[in-house]
Amino acid sequence: MLLKDVELTYVSPCLADPQKIRLKARLSDDISEVMPYLNSVVKGAIYNHHAPNISFHKEFRLITLYPTEMTMIKALNTTDAWQVIEWLKELINKTHEKKDEIEPSYERKRRPHPLQLYTWLPATNCRECGELSCIAFAVLLFSGQQKLERCKPLFTEKYREHKEVLMEMASVLGGGEDIRIHY
Amino acid sequence: MSIYFDNAATSFPKPEEVCEAMLQYQRELGVSSGRGAYKKALEVDGMVFKTRSLLGRLFNIKDATRIIFTSNVTESLNLALKGLIESGDHVITTHMEHNAVWRPLKVLEEERGLKLTVLSCPEGEKFNPGDLEKAISPETRLVVVNHASNVTGTLMPKEAGGICREKGVPLLVDAAQTAGVYPIDVEELKVDLLAFTGHKGLLGPTGTGGLYIAPGIDLKPLKEGGTGGESILERQPDHLPDKYEAGTPNLVGLAGLGAAVRYILDRGLENIRRHERELTQRALETFPQVPALTLYGPSSAEERVAVLSFNLGGLPPEEVSYVLDEAYHIMVRAGLHCAPKAHRCLGTVDRGTVRIGLGIFNTEEELEYLTKALKEIAVQAKS
């Protein structure tokens, strides 16, 4: 077993959605070596081999794994979070166990789907970016015809977490290469 | 030395691990769960989750957030019944139910005009699944039955879940007498609401219990209040389990319950069931050797959990239990066992029964000793 234990260290409400929570946890063991394998088996994962870190969704929750830490955004409550952590532990340990059967992927990133981008936009349809709706903005962002910075609400404190997630995603899309990651 | 045969009321003794976990929580953790606090509080939160997820494993509940903690099965049943039943609904139940089902149903009859159909269980046998099928109408909102009777140990017919599922009626099962001693798989049983108590077969402390709520079932909460999170909301949060868990939970109890379920999983539920079935079989064979003893309920150990009711000639049950306690140091229960309607099926309304509830720590020798004591009492009563 690679990862024996996960310890929650910080929990607070999501800034943009106080109905949900965000959290940090400490991993008892270094999971760096399993990341390229997770990158192969988890659909839609975004992997940065040099950091290293890997992010992916579990339904509406966003998980980011670091060597000995993890974060989760938009969990429903701590029970929900613990349940996802249990699932994650199993995913990590099973993937590690089956390492020899999996082709690791060092691919830096995968292109996120426009709808994945949309999930993290404010969904205010404020039109400040010049588009009619957030969906339209997401599609244009995806095709490199819009820039994340044009979304004004995103750069307010309320959407800080969303902005960070989107920046990470946008950095694969062209259009946003100049943006550094702030985790 | 005394012998404890009242495990149907509450199990005793508890595994040492249970006592240790409670002591350890109280001595070394002792803080309240909930977030926005410090690591120790999050550790307690993790302990509560562990208990939830162990129960999930025991009952084959994949999503542990759908297990709500309560203070006992009485609260779980109240939450399920009062949270679901609306004005004019039709509900089906049986004569063998505990007052924890009866009394809330009676209140709902008065307050919400609930219409009740009660299935009969002649002589404490299980109800006829065909009767259940016939009783279901388009107005039926719920079927509520015990998984095993606390008077006769009679198990619910296995077909019940399938019938309810087919007719699209939710099934609420009172598993007070089966949780921890008889296999429960919510998928296989096809239950929509499973109510259980922590202090009987589950071997946990009193003041613990729970309710499993299947996806698609929405209940109105019994209470509102603090949830350790989402304090900014004026309304109770919508997500499970917080929606139904207002107030500081019974943390010391949940620490014990977690250890208890772990003990059951380690020992193996099949092994626990086998031990109790063998003891029950033994009792079913030897009790009839006692002169004038009338045993109630099914004659096969397969069809019951380790709860047996009987009467000894014309002796009042209280007198039998008194003599067993005074002269033999054997603890049994006498009376109606909170299920007055069940005694109508048995023909014992006027006096009740003597009840023994066997547990995993009981032995064949203890049972022999009880049989011997009963024989002596029977002989003395005659003379």
Ligand SMILES: Cc1ncc(COP(=O)(O)O)c(C=O)c1O
């Ligand atoms: C079948 C049944 N239902 C409900 C209850 C009530 O249990 P509790 O007192 O733990 O709520 C009991 C036990 O007393 C029982 O045997």
